[in-house]
Amino acid sequence: MSFLRLDDFTVPGFGLVASMTLPFKDEDASGDTSSTSKASKGTKAKKLEAKIFIRFTDEDDLRALTRVAEAKKGGDGRVYTVTNRTANASGMRQGRFTGDFKAEEQEERRCWMVSFSLSEHVSVPERAEAREPAKAAAAQQNEGQTVAPQEEAEPAQELTWFEKKLKAASDVLGDYDKGGSTGEAGK
Secondary structure (H helix, E strand, O other), X not given: OOOOEEOOEEOXXXXXXXXXXXXXXXXXXXXOOOOOOEEEEEEOOOEEEEEEEEEHHHHHHHHHHHHXXXXXXXXXXXXXXXXXXXXXXXXXXXXXXXXXXXXXXXXXXXXXXXXXXXXXXXXXXHHHHHHOOOOOOOOXXXXXXXXXXXXXXXXXXXXXXXXXXXXXXXXXXXXXXXXOOOOOOOO
């Protein structure tokens, strides 16, 4: 028997069908050719899609499930700890409601067919990406012309700590370009 729990709330009803989608974002890399090349744009958050039946006589259960779907925390949809065989087997541990929450009347069965989706919160690829060290910016070299300093037209202003550090680095690089390596160019 399949079940779905969101924190301590067990989704009510019967006949639960859960399916998981793992979208891979890619882009056509063939240009104007007939190539089938694709450029990977990464793995996106998993999505758990659920369908369940709730009897007309259990309308309080539908009302409770609707309240859980509508819950907000900090302006966004509330994030739930997901307990479900399909979700957990695929590595999905937390999710929030996304897309449409739908309750369709099934007169012949005297129940509602309720369908909704949960989008993974902080996906496995997102956690792995966060653990990767930041990529250092490549140093650029400029072989421009040396420009003679001009006299200041305005009185000197107090530099911020950051501006002082930039000026010091600029001065060292300027001296290095003149042939010195320790700021003692021309001696």
